[in-house]
Amino acid sequence: MYVRYLEELDTQGQKTASSDELAHLCGTTPAQVRKDLSFFGSFGKRGLGYPVHELTAHLRQILGLEREWKVVIVGAGKIGAALANYRGFRQRGFKIVGVYDNDPTKIGKPWGEAIVHDMADLARDIQREEAPIAVLAIPSDDAQDVVDRLVGAGIRAILNFAPAQITVPPHVSLKSVNMAMELEGLSFALTNSLPSRGVA
Amino acid sequence: MYVRYLEELDTQGQKTASSDELAHLCGTTPAQVRKDLSFFGSFGKRGLGYPVHELTAHLRQILGLEREWKVVIVGAGKIGAALANYRGFRQRGFKIVGVYDNDPTKIGKPWGEAIVHDMADLARDIQREEAPIAVLAIPSDDAQDVVDRLVGAGIRAILNFAPAQITVPPHVSLKSVNMAMELEGLSFALTNSLPSRGVA
């Protein structure tokens, strides 16, 4: 989050930013900003704030954003399509090296800049391309099966959009995004008139 | 999360579930399950566990999932398309009452079961339909503008997919999902060989 806003400030030509300013941008508190950043090092100058450009570079380094990550998308449905075309991924250094599906009517068809590959080739291609990250956009029922195959092929991280509980071995990182559950969280907030922080 | 798995158990005809069983399903601990549930009431029977069907109903009540929520989707791009067609929303009681865009080449065109409406009508329709929830799938640059208009029209909750920082008044609930940021989290985990919980 800090990287996002620091890059914006950098583009605008701002040289330094105080913890107070970053806190307002990110919807948190100045103390939180200072604690967070101090965890990784001592980047700021007292009386002045944090050097925007330099701090951005430091954080990008820490987050591993200086390199390009190869990503495969599994599932050529609507969500897969949205993700494959999402410019934000490419902009931020994630290169989509393949889209996979097991639907024979989709395999071989063009798909944006790429074509849809057969899921049967997934394991081979992951190893050949050394793609460490997979984005999962398939129905829940198949999710764990596909994950097991990905893990077997040596995948190291998975971003899961299927609304299913999934398990992976400890050396594989997993993040799940469940859109219906996000809406249900809002339903709870509406039902119980929870105050919002006003920021997200 | 509990609702999701309880519904599954209910469908399978299971009458009761222990905190231990729920914990395994949800990737947490039995103590956590008991604490979470006890926050809302005392639902379980000692020696037996929680009554699956009854607990589901209780939780759905608490979460406000017993009613139907009307939802508008703003932005008829790829992400909007994926969301509009996402069956999970409808299945879980969220009814999409309209899709809006400001692109003249899209307005009036069919869009799944609905047609794309002009964003100019958004405020009027929200008031007429009394749709309390909006899903935002538009470019970041326009996000805050559109949010302000939604708030002005009386929207009460917003699920935002634009990678932008957005502010709303305290009476409006806001949740943001930033897909690139999720990937960046995985990048950090890979770069730093963080162990995963193995579950999500």
Place this chain on the structure above:
DNA sequence: CTAACTTTGTGAAGTATTTCACAAGCCACC
């Protein structure tokens, strides 16, 4: 009915996270 076994609900203990508050450092101006 009793005894052995389960499982909840919950204070208390243990961790983790956030906020406070202030010394120390840096800049700018005179």
Place this chain on the structure above:
DNA sequence: GGTGGCTTGTGAAATACTTCACAAAGTTAG
């Protein structure tokens, strides 16, 4: 070069969250 006004970095305090551990309550079997 000294002084005043900012702002960081960070221990300590406060708060939040998770886990422990066990009495109480229910179930099952004989």
